[in-house]
Amino acid sequence: MQSESLISPLMQTISHQHWKVRVAVIEATGTVIQFGNGKSVDDVLSHFAQRLFDDVCQVRHAVTSVVGGWLLALRDRYSFFHKLIPLLLSSFNDEMPEIRQLAANLWEKVGLQWQEENEADLKDKLDFALPPPPHYPLQESRPVLGCRELVFRNLSKVLPAICHDITDWVVGTRVKSAQLLPVLLLHAEDHMTQHLEIILRTLQQACADEEAAVVSSCVRSAELIGTFVSPEVSLKLILSMLKKAPSSCSLLVLASIIQGCPRDALQPHLKVITTELSQAHVCQASENGLYLERLLLCVQTLVSVCQEDCSMASLQLMEVLVTIMALSGATTLGNKAQETMESLAMMENVPSSQDLYRKHIGPLLERLTTSHSDWTAHSVELLQFCEVVTRSGPAVGEALQHVVPTLRTCLQTTRDPHMCLKLFSVLSSLLLRPKDTIDSQGQFCGYLDTVVKDILMPNLQWRAGKTAAAIRTAAVSCLWALTSSDILSAKQVQDVQDTLLPRILAALEEDVQTTRLISCRIINIFLKTSGDVMNPDKFIKVYPELLKRLDDVSNDVRMAAASTLLTWLRCIQSSEGKSYYQSSIQYLYRELLIHLDDPESTIQDTVLEVLKEGSALFPDLLVRETEAVIHKHRSATYCEQLLQHVQATAATQ
16 A cells, blocks of 8 residues: 555665665565555666666666566566566676576576466467577577567567667667667567568667677677578668668678578578679778778678588679778788688689689679779779789789780870879789789780780870879889790890880980889890891990980999990990991990099999900900090009900900
8 A cells, every 4th residue: 555655765765875775775666566556667667777787786686686576476567578578688698697697597487487377378389399490599598488488479569669779878778778689589589570670770770889899789689680580581671771871880780690690591692692792882882991891791701601602602702802902902901801712712622812813803804894994093993903913813814805905995195194003013013923924824925016006105105294204114114024024035025126115215314213224224135135136227326325324313324324335235246247336336435435434433343344345346446545545534443454454355366
């Protein structure tokens, strides 16, 4: 008769500063409601829920004990099941093992008691008990039928409140609600299917939470969805959400569902999932690190769950991995994506990821390069293309029909210069190891004309501006890589030289030191390979340009020019018409003798070697020229060494 009047003062004291008082109030409230008016449950529920956050474990223990007692003995308990069950199940995740154990024991008693009270209603389910679902989580023990039925029958009343609280502004509320959800789903099993849309929508929101505890509970809930709900239903919903608005949260939920899904159930849907993930609107939706990380998690989970079945979708999985590597660059995430590629190769039973590229490079590049005429430096497809051709190793030599036309279109002088610089860098790296990359099948020479005339020649043409100068440097570097590798025959080098020599001679005047240096080296290769058969008119135009470089500001360029002049002189030694070049040689002797008195000793040494080598052509002429300038030099040492060399050579002959 007095119970209702006692509730208000009790609830005013339930937050008393002494924990023993709080425990006494909770136990007193349990007794008052048990033997008084059951309707007062509504008045105390919010206060009891608040005490589940109490710092003192004895207080939480008291709440668990009282709520469990009500569920077992309250006269009107059936009316309050949907309100009391969440309170008791919340203690399943308490930090104290004693409280967790108490909650589990009480809950089992509640389930068994309800099972006995409703035996007639549950007769079929008890007599023909179904086995646990296949792939039931190993770390979980299945609740008794009464507990499962209680949750299933009250889920529609409990779930909206939990879904609301998971996005509450109070951290503690969000954590408790998120922890409660997987407990309920474990009891509901496949009955959660009818509530799946609201659950997935909530998980998507909650996975963006800053609290790791909320996110980990949501991941667990999504795994349980994968375990108990048919993939046909769960994947249809989550993939449609992903299609409407791709987000890192959707990807995390998808990865978790896949993780919980049995392999045999997932296998028929593998192609659908991978096709959706490889769509540009999903895999290229964001360059954000978290988004890419979770996209990678989806692929990793698919590979670990489906294992050998992944071979049917390896092309799509590769597309996603290539996109992650392209967008993340040389970061830890890019390395993880490469490791996943190796795992995928292992599932396909091939030695390495390069064998995967060999299997798929044709269709992969075909899809990537369809839009190459519209690429800019910021196009994701450009980054993907660069990633594929640099990582595929020998496989790129099998796809030249895609690679070279793409390079030709993208390396036109009218295209985005930053894109051109990136592609020249990629082309250089391929040409430096041609047998392991672009010429692995020995087919590159069939495309040599295109590379030289349509790619290199236009980009070596002088244009004003620093960007244009950078592109010329990149083009010269590519030509250096091409001519210094062993893929071209002497005849092919001669053809390249016939086409590009005027442009390379002009490049000797460039402002960029690297361009001048590489140009000297390229001319050296041209002379070594085809100097003795070069047209005399072209040949005689080479040395004046090299002589100018002996006055270069860079010692490296001067040394390279001197080395190339040495090669030029050797070409004349093997030529029949030496006399044709006599006046040119005389001029060259005079200019070189000037540099024999250079302030830099390294240059003096190099020029001395050139003159010694060149003295075999017209020794008398060189002696006269040397004697004419020896008195002008600061030191006669180098001139004397040269004269001694000429005399010694003449004596041996």
